[in-house]
Amino acid sequence: MIITHATVKETSLSRQSLLAVFGMHTQRWRDGQRIKVFVLASDQPLHRKFATEVLGTYPYQLDRIWQRLVYSGTGRAPHICTSEDDMRMKVRNTPGAIGYVGSVMEEDTHVITVE
Structure with a gap:
Protein backbone atom coordinates (compact mmCIF):
# COMPACT_ATOMS: atom_id res chain seq x y z
CA MET A 1 0.00 0.00 0.00
CA ILE A 2 1.24 3.47 -0.90
CA ILE A 3 0.97 6.00 1.93
CA THR A 4 1.55 9.75 1.92
CA HIS A 5 1.58 12.63 4.37
CA ALA A 6 -1.86 14.11 5.03
CA THR A 7 -0.97 17.28 3.07
CA VAL A 8 -0.65 15.35 -0.21
CA LYS A 9 -3.82 15.87 -2.24
CA GLU A 10 -3.39 13.08 -4.78
CA THR A 11 -5.64 10.05 -4.22
CA SER A 12 -4.35 7.85 -7.03
CA LEU A 13 -1.32 7.58 -9.28
CA SER A 14 -0.51 5.47 -12.32
CA ARG A 15 2.30 2.92 -12.14
CA GLN A 16 4.29 5.14 -14.49
CA SER A 17 3.83 8.15 -12.21
CA LEU A 18 4.84 6.09 -9.17
CA LEU A 19 7.96 4.89 -10.97
CA ALA A 20 8.82 8.51 -11.79
CA VAL A 21 8.34 9.48 -8.13
CA PHE A 22 10.32 6.56 -6.68
CA GLY A 23 12.90 6.91 -9.46
CA MET A 24 13.37 10.49 -8.19
CA HIS A 25 12.43 12.04 -11.55
CA THR A 26 9.23 13.69 -10.33
CA GLN A 27 10.22 16.01 -7.50
CA ARG A 28 7.03 17.94 -6.78
CA TRP A 29 3.36 17.11 -6.29
CA ARG A 30 0.86 18.83 -8.58
CA ASP A 31 0.31 21.57 -5.99
CA GLY A 32 4.05 22.40 -6.02
CA GLN A 33 4.87 20.73 -2.71
CA ARG A 34 8.28 18.98 -2.70
CA ILE A 35 8.10 15.16 -2.67
CA LYS A 36 10.13 13.37 0.01
CA VAL A 37 10.54 9.68 -0.88
CA PHE A 38 10.98 7.03 1.82
CA VAL A 39 11.92 3.41 1.06
CA LEU A 40 13.12 0.32 2.87
CA ALA A 41 16.58 -1.12 2.22
CA SER A 42 16.89 -3.04 -1.05
CA ASP A 43 17.39 -6.36 0.72
CA GLN A 44 14.06 -6.12 2.59
CA PRO A 45 11.32 -8.48 1.30
CA LEU A 62 16.16 1.36 -8.61
CA ASP A 63 19.53 1.26 -6.84
CA ARG A 64 21.27 2.02 -10.15
CA ILE A 65 18.97 4.96 -10.86
CA TRP A 66 19.59 6.41 -7.39
CA THR A 82 14.87 0.84 9.04
CA SER A 83 11.40 -0.74 9.30
CA GLU A 84 7.76 -0.34 8.28
CA ASP A 85 7.06 1.39 11.60
CA ASP A 86 9.93 3.79 10.95
CA MET A 87 8.50 4.50 7.48
CA ARG A 88 5.01 5.11 8.88
CA MET A 89 6.40 7.57 11.43
CA LYS A 90 8.56 9.45 8.89
CA VAL A 91 5.80 9.67 6.27
CA ARG A 92 3.27 10.77 8.91
CA ASN A 93 5.61 13.52 10.17
CA THR A 94 7.12 14.79 6.88
CA PRO A 95 5.03 17.10 4.66
CA GLY A 96 5.03 15.90 1.04
CA ALA A 97 6.25 12.42 2.01
CA ILE A 98 5.47 9.18 0.20
CA GLY A 99 6.32 5.61 1.16
CA TYR A 100 4.86 2.11 1.20
CA VAL A 101 3.75 -0.43 3.78
CA GLY A 102 2.65 -4.06 3.70
CA SER A 103 -0.73 -3.34 5.26
CA VAL A 104 -2.59 -0.20 6.19
CA MET A 105 -3.09 0.70 9.84
CA GLU A 106 -5.53 3.18 11.30
CA GLU A 107 -2.89 5.91 11.62
CA ASP A 108 -2.05 5.64 7.89
CA THR A 109 -4.58 8.33 7.13
CA HIS A 110 -3.75 8.94 3.49
CA VAL A 111 -3.49 6.00 1.13
CA ILE A 112 -2.82 6.34 -2.61
CA THR A 113 -4.37 3.84 -4.98
CA VAL A 114 -2.50 2.57 -8.03
CA GLU A 115 -4.35 3.06 -11.32
Whole structure:
Protein backbone atom coordinates (compact mmCIF):
# COMPACT_ATOMS: atom_id res chain seq x y z
CA MET A 1 0.00 0.00 0.00
CA ILE A 2 1.24 3.47 -0.90
CA ILE A 3 0.97 6.00 1.93
CA THR A 4 1.55 9.75 1.92
CA HIS A 5 1.58 12.63 4.37
CA ALA A 6 -1.86 14.11 5.03
CA THR A 7 -0.97 17.28 3.07
CA VAL A 8 -0.65 15.35 -0.21
CA LYS A 9 -3.82 15.87 -2.24
CA GLU A 10 -3.39 13.08 -4.78
CA THR A 11 -5.64 10.05 -4.22
CA SER A 12 -4.35 7.85 -7.03
CA LEU A 13 -1.32 7.58 -9.28
CA SER A 14 -0.51 5.47 -12.32
CA ARG A 15 2.30 2.92 -12.14
CA GLN A 16 4.29 5.14 -14.49
CA SER A 17 3.83 8.15 -12.21
CA LEU A 18 4.84 6.09 -9.17
CA LEU A 19 7.96 4.89 -10.97
CA ALA A 20 8.82 8.51 -11.79
CA VAL A 21 8.34 9.48 -8.13
CA PHE A 22 10.32 6.56 -6.68
CA GLY A 23 12.90 6.91 -9.46
CA MET A 24 13.37 10.49 -8.19
CA HIS A 25 12.43 12.04 -11.55
CA THR A 26 9.23 13.69 -10.33
CA GLN A 27 10.22 16.01 -7.50
CA ARG A 28 7.03 17.94 -6.78
CA TRP A 29 3.36 17.11 -6.29
CA ARG A 30 0.86 18.83 -8.58
CA ASP A 31 0.31 21.57 -5.99
CA GLY A 32 4.05 22.40 -6.02
CA GLN A 33 4.87 20.73 -2.71
CA ARG A 34 8.28 18.98 -2.70
CA ILE A 35 8.10 15.16 -2.67
CA LYS A 36 10.13 13.37 0.01
CA VAL A 37 10.54 9.68 -0.88
CA PHE A 38 10.98 7.03 1.82
CA VAL A 39 11.92 3.41 1.06
CA LEU A 40 13.12 0.32 2.87
CA ALA A 41 16.58 -1.12 2.22
CA SER A 42 16.89 -3.04 -1.05
CA ASP A 43 17.39 -6.36 0.72
CA GLN A 44 14.06 -6.12 2.59
CA PRO A 45 11.32 -8.48 1.30
CA LEU A 46 8.69 -5.72 1.28
CA HIS A 47 10.96 -3.47 -0.81
CA ARG A 48 11.52 -6.28 -3.34
CA LYS A 49 7.77 -6.94 -3.51
CA PHE A 50 6.98 -3.24 -3.91
CA ALA A 51 9.57 -2.76 -6.66
CA THR A 52 8.51 -5.79 -8.69
CA GLU A 53 4.73 -5.88 -8.15
CA VAL A 54 3.88 -2.19 -7.89
CA LEU A 55 6.58 -0.43 -9.89
CA GLY A 56 7.25 -3.26 -12.35
CA THR A 57 11.03 -3.09 -11.91
CA TYR A 58 13.74 -4.76 -9.84
CA PRO A 59 15.34 -3.34 -6.69
CA TYR A 60 18.79 -3.36 -8.30
CA GLN A 61 17.43 -1.18 -11.12
CA LEU A 62 16.16 1.36 -8.61
CA ASP A 63 19.53 1.26 -6.84
CA ARG A 64 21.27 2.02 -10.15
CA ILE A 65 18.97 4.96 -10.86
CA TRP A 66 19.59 6.41 -7.39
CA GLN A 67 23.35 5.86 -7.59
CA ARG A 68 23.50 7.55 -10.99
CA LEU A 69 21.64 10.60 -9.64
CA VAL A 70 23.90 10.86 -6.59
CA TYR A 71 27.21 10.28 -8.37
CA SER A 72 26.39 12.63 -11.23
CA GLY A 73 25.35 15.34 -8.80
CA THR A 74 21.96 15.73 -10.47
CA GLY A 75 19.78 14.37 -7.67
CA ARG A 76 19.44 12.56 -4.40
CA ALA A 77 18.61 9.05 -3.33
CA PRO A 78 15.46 8.48 -1.27
CA HIS A 79 15.56 8.34 2.51
CA ILE A 80 16.03 4.74 3.70
CA CYS A 81 13.89 3.60 6.64
CA THR A 82 14.87 0.84 9.04
CA SER A 83 11.40 -0.74 9.30
CA GLU A 84 7.76 -0.34 8.28
CA ASP A 85 7.06 1.39 11.60
CA ASP A 86 9.93 3.79 10.95
CA MET A 87 8.50 4.50 7.48
CA ARG A 88 5.01 5.11 8.88
CA MET A 89 6.40 7.57 11.43
CA LYS A 90 8.56 9.45 8.89
CA VAL A 91 5.80 9.67 6.27
CA ARG A 92 3.27 10.77 8.91
CA ASN A 93 5.61 13.52 10.17
CA THR A 94 7.12 14.79 6.88
CA PRO A 95 5.03 17.10 4.66
CA GLY A 96 5.03 15.90 1.04
CA ALA A 97 6.25 12.42 2.01
CA ILE A 98 5.47 9.18 0.20
CA GLY A 99 6.32 5.61 1.16
CA TYR A 100 4.86 2.11 1.20
CA VAL A 101 3.75 -0.43 3.78
CA GLY A 102 2.65 -4.06 3.70
CA SER A 103 -0.73 -3.34 5.26
CA VAL A 104 -2.59 -0.20 6.19
CA MET A 105 -3.09 0.70 9.84
CA GLU A 106 -5.53 3.18 11.30
CA GLU A 107 -2.89 5.91 11.62
CA ASP A 108 -2.05 5.64 7.89
CA THR A 109 -4.58 8.33 7.13
CA HIS A 110 -3.75 8.94 3.49
CA VAL A 111 -3.49 6.00 1.13
CA ILE A 112 -2.82 6.34 -2.61
CA THR A 113 -4.37 3.84 -4.98
CA VAL A 114 -2.50 2.57 -8.03
CA GLU A 115 -4.35 3.06 -11.32
